[in-house]
Amino acid sequence: MNTYVPILILGGIAAAFAVGSVATASVVGPKRYNRAKLEAYECGIEPTPTPAGGGRFPIKYYLTAMLFIVFDIEIVFLYPWAVTFDALGVFGLVEMLLFVLTVFVAYAYVWRRGGLEWD
Numbered sequence: 001m002n003t004y005v006p007i008l009i010l011g012g013i014a015a016a017f018a019v020g021s022v023a024t025a026s027v028v029g030p031k032r033y034n035r036a037k038l039e040a041y042e043c044g045i046e047p048t049p050t051p052a053g054g055g056r057f058p059i060k061y062y063l064t065a066m067l068f069i070v071f072d073i074e075i076v077f078l079y080p081w082a083v084t085f086d087a088l089g090v091f092g093l094v095e096m097l098l099f100v101l102t103v104f105v106a107y108a109y110v111w112r113r114g115g116l117e118w119d
Contacts (some may be wrong), residue, residue, distance in 0.1 A: 063115050067107075074103050 081088070081096050087094075110116060 060115075060118060062119075064108070067110055067115060070103065070106060074100075 052116060077099065078096070085092060
């Protein structure tokens with residue numbers, strides 16, 4: 001337990017600093033609200049009103065999100081494999097090559113279909 005005490009102290013100091021900074025900013029900071037500050041900010045573009053049922057997202061948004069998840073999952077599998085590479089031997093190398101080849105085929109398919117072009 002003694003080895004974790006410095007880590008717990010550092011975590012407590014970090015949490016106290018974060019909470020203290022937010023509390024100090026809300027008490028001391030200026031409060032000059034106007035119409036422009038209260039509007040939603042959309043990358044410098046004037047916000048457009050959305051329909052009552054909510055707006056529709058383009059399908060490219062979902063395709064990009066799924067592509068991100070595929071490559072994120074690839075990294076999740078690559079890291080433990082790299083840590084235990086020596087213990088796995090040739091079998092681990094062949095299996096990872098097959099996995100990376102499968103992900104590369106998916107990447108090539110998305111690239112060929114134009115999923116990486118944002119219009």
